[in-house]
Amino acid sequence: MSLPYDGQAVALELDCTALPCPMPVIELARHLADVEVGELIAVVAMDAAAAVDVPAWCRMKGQDYVGADVTDDGVPRYVVRRRS
Numbered sequence: 001m002s003l004p005y006d007g008q009a010v011a012l013e014l015d016c017t018a019l020p021c022p023m024p025v026i027e028l029a030r031h032l033a034d035v036e037v038g039e040l041i042a043v044v045a046m047d048a049a050a051a052v053d054v055p056a057w058c059r060m061k062g063q064d065y066v067g068a069d070v071t072d073d074g075v076p077r078y079v080v081r082r083r084s
Contacts, residue, residue: 005066005079011039017053017075021049024051025057028080032063034081043078 012035016024024045035041043054055078057081058065064081071077 005040005081008040010042010079012033013042013044013077016043016045016050019045019047021047022053023047024050024078025053028054028057029061032080032082034062037082037084039082040066041045041082043080044075045049045078046075050078054080 002035012031014024014027015030016027019027024047028041028043032041043050047053055065057063058080063083066079066081068076068078
């Protein structure tokens with residue numbers, strides 16, 4: 001699922017549904033360079049802490065937390081815009 005954000009689709013979606021905390025944020029950090037600056041990367045995670053961890057990671061790392069939505073299966077998805 002790639003919902004547009006400000007007319008922009010998600011370039012890469014990471015399936016972290018089976019990963020416990022803090023692995024979704026670690027996967028985000030590992031794969032950030034897989035998208036170009038300005039593109040969107042999404043983390044799909046069942047881990048309840050991801051709702052706090054992803055925005056906090058973005059603040060610490062100078063990336064843009066765009067927001068959250070849900071997949072067609074109802075799993076939370078956290079969207080980040082790469083800034084650097």
